[in-house]
Amino acid sequence: MLRQYELVERVLEYAPQADEALLNRAYVYTVQKHGSQKRASGDPYFSHPVEVAGLMTELKLDQQTIITALLHDTVEDTLATIDEIERLFGPEVARLVDGVTKLSKIESMGENERAAENLRKFLLAMSEDLRVLLVKLADRLHNMRTLHFIKNPGKRMRIARETMDIFAPLAERVGMYEYMREMQLLAFEQLEPEAYATITGRLAQIRSEEGGQVDAIAFAIKQALSEAGLSVEVSGREKHPYSIWHKMSERHVTFEQITDIMAFRVLTDSVEDCYKALGVLHQAWQMIPGRFKDYISTPKSNGYQSLHTALIFQRSMRMEVQIRTRDMHQLNEFGLAAHWAYKQGGLRPDGQVGWLRDLIEIIDASHDPEELLEHTKLAIYQDRIFAFTPKGALFQLPKGATAVDFAYAVHTNLGHAAVGAKINGRHMPLRSQLANGDVVEIIKSEHTDPQLSWLGFVVTGKARAAIRRAVRAKERQEVATIGSKLFDEIVGRLPQRIGKKAIAAAVRRLELRDEEDLMFAIGSARLTDRQVMEALLPGSTAQLPDDEQWTRTERAISIRGLTPGMGFELADCCHPVPGDRIVGLRRPDQKVEVHNINCLTLANGVDADWLDLSWGERTTGAVGRLRLVLYNRPGTLAEVTQIFAGNRANVSALNMVQRDEPFGTYEVDLEVSDLAHLTRIVGALRASEAVADAERL
Structure with a gap:
């Protein structure tokens, strides 16, 4: 654990203008408040906030963030209050502490509800000041480092799963890859202990068998680049155990089938040297097609920049190589936090972390805890593709994203109005999956609504949340319309006419928000006719028996x-x-x-x-179902479909349900305008020599 003077000296090394007295007071405050509290490891509890503050000094964060790290558990776990922290350390620190403070466990709520409410409040606080996220990530990282001291295996699994599902992806999305990799490794050890032991054991075996092969390859790379006049740093390492396991699971391959276990990093002085180094390596060793990615010209959404390639070394050995400048490397490993070395103006959602706005939209749109968790996980996971608008605006989306996902990424209103898409100039279905570099033009209409069926193929949390919200609003509106028609009936049975005042009074008596809420409650059968009549005109149902069935x-x-x-x-x-x-x-x-x-x-x-x-x-179209018995001979189905087409009926489903030579029995769903339309089609089918029988189901 860092001593008081060590922590203060660390801060003063990179921020000599910091208030030394205030830092000392915060350190003493957390030690006094946590007092004799112990962690599961047996260490004094205050060692945890001190270590979190130490992690913040490694990122060279400002003194308000360091003090927040020292105090982040005091409000929940001691008698300290936000008002007291504001009085002693200022409003900015109080606001940050309030955002980071762990929420008390609500035992009466389900696990998903607790996790969702935690996440909801955390994301809202994070959107106001991203330093909340940086402290929270450091807090979670230190807790993961000491997770093995917790005796309850169920609790360890829950914390590890939450880390893997929420905090590691969040670290990735703000570019803090060092935090992400360590969190994933520690969570992987808890969630898949057998796989963890097997992979780390195999890596150790490779290490002992191959001796200094990683160092030898790194030297060969550096030598090739030096001969080309490039001054570079080259380092090599085995791939991350969790990354190996993830690839094994995703591709359904064994450890032996993964041929790119080793990865190497080349650091250069300039962007020009990055591309020059890439050319040298591609000339020296064979490049593996399809494995090159240029994140320098097209950075990831978290600001990550690097060139990625894969080469075949001696004896058909595959290796990954990442090429970047030294400045890029610093920003890549510590992401948003690294920006504090250059600008101390506060971290707020900007172009680099615009996905935070999507998270806030998701919070507003999610209907229940399960939806919030589902949509948020979709929004923060990695594996991205790049697609462009016709004017060249770039949008990053998850792999598997469709034209509908793209429309919602551009703007929620565009997603709501989408009726078609052009991908690279060709008309394509809205469910079409996008590929890297696609140019997508969304065709829209003012007279359309989001379709419930879209939920079957969209993959982004923002699109899924927006569609569900729009569909729920449309459902509520139409249920209220039905309720309004039922309301007119109910009013017609009252002994006297009523006006707006009576309706307003009924809304108050029924403890509803407004008249629309009343109509929705009637349409959804939350209120009986008797309850509505009594609310509108008290005493009007007094003479009616309890089991009265009104006509x-x-x-x-x-x-x-x-x-x-x-x-x-x-x-x-x-x-x-x-x-x-x-x-x-x-x-x-x-x-x-x-x-x-x-x-x-x-x-x-x-x-x-x-x-x-x-x-x-004015009738609207519907689907009618027919049962057809057809002669089993070539051309029969073609003749039947010609009858459908000639009568302007679209087939929405066709299934063979039985086969008895020489007949086949089919069920067909047809989109028709009305009963007369369906009847004409049945008549035409019965007149056909291809059809043995036709009837409506």
């Missing part, structure tokens, strides 16, 4: 203008289409199920509120 008005409720899948669902059992007589089954917090009046499964709806529905004057 709806003779006028059916129209679903015209509503979207299937939002406020209501068309039942899969009977596939109603416009023109059918329909009824709706309404259950609390579920969408209205729309059935054909002749549907056999309606007998199961005794627990639901039945609604008499109509399609409205």
Whole structure:
């Protein structure tokens, strides 16, 4: 553990203007407050904040950050308060400590809820001042270094999993690769102990068998570059054990099949020397195609810059080589923190960490803890590709990202309005996955909404959160529309007319926010007709028996203008289409199920509120299901599909359900405009010599 004078001297070495007295006071304060508290290792508890502060001095951070590191656990674990810290150390330190302070465990909440709430508050604090993140990462790194002292294996696993899923990717996203690699290694040791032992054992074996081979290759690289007149530093190392395991898992290969275990780093004086060194190495050794990446001309989203290539050395040995300037190396290893050596103006979300804005959008859009964790993990994981707008703006996305992900990366409103895409000038489906360097133009329309089906292929947390939020808003709007129509019925049964004041009073009595909230509660069956009547006109239901089953008005409720899948669902059992007589089954917090009046499964709806529905004057398309028995001979399906095309019906699904020579039985889902349209198609099918039988299901 660092002594008091050692910590202060470290700070004064790179920041001679720092307030020595204030640093000393913070050190003494944390020692006094934590007092006799012990860590799982048996060390005094204050050794932890002191070591975290030491990590911050290695990054040459300002005195406010060092003091924050010293005090970051005092509010949670001692009697210290934020007000007291503000009085003693100033408002800036108090704000930072408040952002970093570990949140008390809420035992009544589920594990995901605790993790999500922790993450939510942490990300919000981090977005205001990124020094909160730097201290938190150092705090987590030191806790991981001492994780083995915790006796409870379940707790060790939980902390390791959280580190692997959240904190290591966060470290990567701000370019702190040293922190990321160590966190991954320590978490890997806990999460996969057998794999960790096997890989580290194999690396040790290779080390002993090959002796100084890494040093020999590094010397050969340096010699080749020196002969070309380049002054460089070359270092070599075995690949990170977690990186090896990740590659084994991702590619489904064994340790022996991984041929690029060794990696080498070349540090130069200038960018020009980086490219010159690359040319020299490609001339000296054979380059492996497809493995070259230029992160100097196109940096990663966290500011990382380097040239990556892979070469074949002697005896078909593969090796990775990274080439960068010395300044790049400093920034690459310590990312955002390294910028403090050049500018002491505070770290806030800018171009380098614009992904933080996406995280804040995700916090606003996430509906529950599981969504927040899912979307955030998607947003902070690595493996990126680069795509461009037609005007040349660059966007970085995860591998597997689609045109919809790109649209949301540009702007949420563009994602909402997307109806098509041009990729490299060609019209492509919105689900098309993007490749490095693609130029993407999003085709938009003002008369469209995000589709629920997009959730089946988008990969970014921002897109997933925005789509879910928009779909939920649309669902709420349409459920409220249904509720408004039911409300008119309910009001019609009251003994007297009511006005706006009565509605406002009812909203207050039912403890709802506003009139729209009332309509949503009615549409989603959270309120019964009796409850609404009593709230609108107290005493109006006094003479009604408790089991009174009210009859709806003779006028059916129209679903015209509503979207299937939002406020209501068309039942899969009977596939109603416009023109059918329909009824709706309404259950609390579920969408209205729309059935054909002749549907056999309606007998199961005794627990639901039945609604008499109509399609409205202007019908909208729906899907009808047919069962076809076709003769099993060449050209039969072609003849049937020509009938569909001739009647302007689109096939949305086609399945063979049975085969009895010489017949095949198929179920076909057709997009039709109404019942008459479907009936015409059935008639045309029955008239065809290719069809033995056709009927609607």
